[in-house]
Amino acid sequence: MEKEGKKEQEILLQTIKEDLKDLERYIQEFSTFLPLPVCMVNPLGLIININKAFQDLTGYRELEIIRNKAEDLFLDKKKFQNLEKKALKGKAKIAEEMTLLTKEEKEISVKVVASARKDEEGNLIGYFLAFFDITEFKEFQETLESRVKERTKEAEKRAGELGKSRKALMNILEDVERAWTEVEKEKDKTLAIIENFPEGLLFFDQENRISSLNPRIRDFFKVTHQQLIKKNVKDLKKVSSLIPLIKILGEELKKLYRKELELKEDLVLEVSTIEVVRNEKKIGTLVTLRDITREKLIEKMKTEFVSITAHQLRTPLSAIKWTLRMILDGDLGKIPEAQKEFLGKTYQSNERMIRLINDLLNVTRIEEGRFLYNIQKQDIIKLLKEVISPLKEMAQRKGLKFEVEFPKEKVPEVNVDSEKISLAIQNIVDNAIHYTKSGKVKVSLKFLKEKSHFLFLVQDTGIGIPKNQQERIFTRFFRAASAIRAETEGTGLGLFIAKNIIKAHGGKIWFESEEGKGSSFYFTIPVREKESIS
Numbered sequence: 001m002e003k004e005g006k007k008e009q010e011i012l013l014q015t016i017k018e019d020l021k022d023l024e025r026y027i028q029e030f031s032t033f034l035p036l037p038v039c040m041v042n043p044l045g046l047i048i049n050i051n052k053a054f055q056d057l058t059g060y061r062e063l064e065i066i067r068n069k070a071e072d073l074f075l076d077k078k079k080f081q082n083l084e085k086k087a088l089k090g091k092a093k094i095a096e097e098m099t100l101l102t103k104e105e106k107e108i109s110v111k112v113v114a115s116a117r118k119d120e121e122g123n124l125i126g127y128f129l130a131f132f133d134i135t136e137f138k139e140f141q142e143t144l145e146s147r148v149k150e151r152t153k154e155a156e157k158r159a160g161e162l163g164k165s166r167k168a169l170m171n172i173l174e175d176v177e178r179a180w181t182e183v184e185k186e187k188d189k190t191l192a193i194i195e196n197f198p199e200g201l202l203f204f205d206q207e208n209r210i211s212s213l214n215p216r217i218r219d220f221f222k223v224t225h226q227q228l229i230k231k232n233v234k235d236l237k238k239v240s241s242l243i244p245l246i247k248i249l250g251e252e253l254k255k256l257y258r259k260e261l262e263l264k265e266d267l268v269l270e271v272s273t274i275e276v277v278r279n280e281k282k283i284g285t286l287v288t289l290r291d292i293t294r295e296k297l298i299e300k301m302k303t304e305f306v307s308i309t310a311h312q313l314r315t316p317l318s319a320i321k322w323t324l325r326m327i328l329d330g331d332l333g334k335i336p337e338a339q340k341e342f343l344g345k346t347y348q349s350n351e352r353m354i355r356l357i358n359d360l361l362n363v364t365r366i367e368e369g370r371f372l373y374n375i376q377k378q379d380i381i382k383l384l385k386e387v388i389s390p391l392k393e394m395a396q397r398k399g400l401k402f403e404v405e406f407p408k409e410k411v412p413e414v415n416v417d418s419e420k421i422s423l424a425i426q427n428i429v430d431n432a433i434h435y436t437k438s439g440k441v442k443v444s445l446k447f448l449k450e451k452s453h454f455l456f457l458v459q460d461t462g463i464g465i466p467k468n469q470q471e472r473i474f475t476r477f478f479r480a481a482s483a484i485r486a487e488t489e490g491t492g493l494g495l496f497i498a499k500n501i502i503k504a505h506g507g508k509i510w511f512e513s514e515e516g517k518g519s520s521f522y523f524t525i526p527v528r529e530k531e532s533i534s
Contacts, residue, residue, distance in 0.1 A: 037131040040117070041070045043124065045084060057131060060105035070129060075099040075107060087114035087127040099130065109138040110514070118183070176292075200269070200289035206282065208232050210252055220269065220289060221245070245289075247270070253285045260292070268293045304364075314357045320350050359493040362423070363476065377413040380525070381406050381445065381453055387422045388429060388443055395433045401440035411447040414454065414527050416505055424501040427494035428458045428521050435486055436462035436518070453526040464515040473511070474499045482515060498523075 037057040040049040046067050055061060058073065074080040079098060086094045093115050100108045111132040117125050194201060200216035209232045218224065221241040228236070233251045236242050241263075248259055253273060261269045270290040276283050324347040326332055328340060335343070388404065397401040432441045439461030446455045463482045465473060472478045475493040484490075502509045502523045513519035 039070070039129050040126060040128060042126040045069050045071060052127065054131070055135065057108070058100070064103070073100055075101055083112065083114050087116055088124060090116050090124055097134065106264070108133060109135045124276065134302065190191060190235040202287040204253060204285045204287065206284060211284070217289070220263070220267070249273070266293060267291070268296045314354065317350060317354050319355065321347070324350060356491055359491050359497065362497050363493060374417050374419065375415050376417050376418065378416050380414050381411065383418055384425065384445055386423045391426065391429050391433060395441055398433065399438065400433065400436055403442040404438060405442070405444035407445060407447050412527050414525055416525065420501045421505065424498040425456070426497045431494060432458050432460035432462065432519070435483060436460045437519070453524045456523050456525070457520060459518070459520045464517050464519055465513040466515050470513065
């Protein structure tokens with residue numbers, strides 16, 4: 001039994017030793033990786049252990065510093081000796097600000113904390129030293145003290161000036177108060193203007209959230225302020241009355257200018273977006289909505305009036321035309337040459353009136369959206385030849401060189417309203433001939449297989465279009481100043497009608513021009529199915 005007890009004690013003792021070794025290894029590892037510089041000192045004042053942070057701070061490696069006196073690390077030996085005495089008396093923690101000397105003899109301001117080490121029986125076996133680098137703090141302290149001294153001198157210097165400045169400051173404060181009052185008044189005026197603005201205003205911030213709106217928005221869409229404020233574009237989709245607006249704005253709030261939005265039969269709005277920029281940085285987007293219902297109604301009435309008037313005028317003008325034609329042809333008897341010349345001029349004037357009436361009727365049909373009637377597959381080359389044949393003769397009579405270029409390969413037929421597309425081509429070529437005094441007019445047609453569309457080009461060496469008037473060239477009744485000087489007659493409707501015909505066929509029209517050198521008009525007609533043409 002004694003042997004078994006002795007054996008158990010030996011096993012227990014072995015286990016305790018292993019635990020102690022593990023604990024010692026753990027303490028060693030903890031000390032090594034501790035970010036605070038620490039060293040262990042024995043009662044004789046000799047360093048017996050250091051950690052990595054200590055090595056980094058002092059520059060000493062373990063073999064270089066172990067068994068050296070701790071006091072050699074410090075500039076003020078006596079101050080350290082006093083600290084050491086207190087630590088060896090068993091005091092728990094003592095702290096002093098001291099100057100540490102590194103291996104390279106660099107002086108570092110540190111705060112040193114000493115803590116006594118005792119064994120299990122309470123006997124003193126040395127002490128720990130922990131170091132806190134306070135270099136930056138000391139530098140800051142010294143800088144602060146220096147600045148305080150400087151500022152104190154400045155304050156003393158300025159103290160004499162304060163009395164004089166006080167009165168000036170009070171005057172400034174009074175001016176600021178008056179200016180603030182004016183700013184508040186202007187702010188109130190601005191808010192009053194926004195609140196009473198006849199157009200609807202929506203302001204989106206940088207995150208596309210509504211930050212302000214005026215009462216007109218609430219009237220247009222029948223919503224409350226709380227329903228919209230701070231809501232982003234996605235949230236606004238949940239408000240049913242705003243869905244039509246969000247569809248044209250898009251989530252990114254795309255750029256719009258006078259885009260029409262029909263909310264219902266008796267409410268049509270014109271939508272525009274404006275980027276709000278401050279110091280070259282976008283701070284939001286302003287959306288304006290103008291009620292154009294009355295304008296659209298007036299425009300409709302005007303269109304109907306023009307249509308009715310034009311129809312009523314066309315009948316008697318046609319009768320006058322055929323009557324004059326019969327007289328000029330001698331169907332009603334021979335007439336003197338003087339009368340024939342006079343009647344010829346009358347006939348030409350009547351023809352111009354008929355062309356004007358036809359142009360006005362075409363404009364009204366465009367505005368009413370009922371312009372294309374007879375969409376059929378056509379041989380575009382054959383159609384183009386028929387259109388330019390009389391125009392070629394007109395150019396040659398004027399002494400102009402007239403060039404035509406067609407594709408040599410076989411091209412597909414295209415769905416078009418032959419009457420309307422002929423009118424568009426005629427208007428563009430007729431302009432080129434009328435406004436070219438000398439030189440040439442070129443008409444070319446190409447089939448771009450990769451884009452599946454026809455490209456038309458009408459090029460001249462005429463008067464050209466002034467750069468500052470080019471943006472308006474496709475608007476109704478507009479004629480460039482150079483065109484008016486060259487040809488007094490003209491309605492300014494030809495290119496407007498041509499553009500709308502081409503657009504109705506799904507094509508595009510554009511031009512390049514330089515005043516005094518000529519113009520090049522391009523337009524495309526896509527090859528596609530009849531149903532896709534509007």
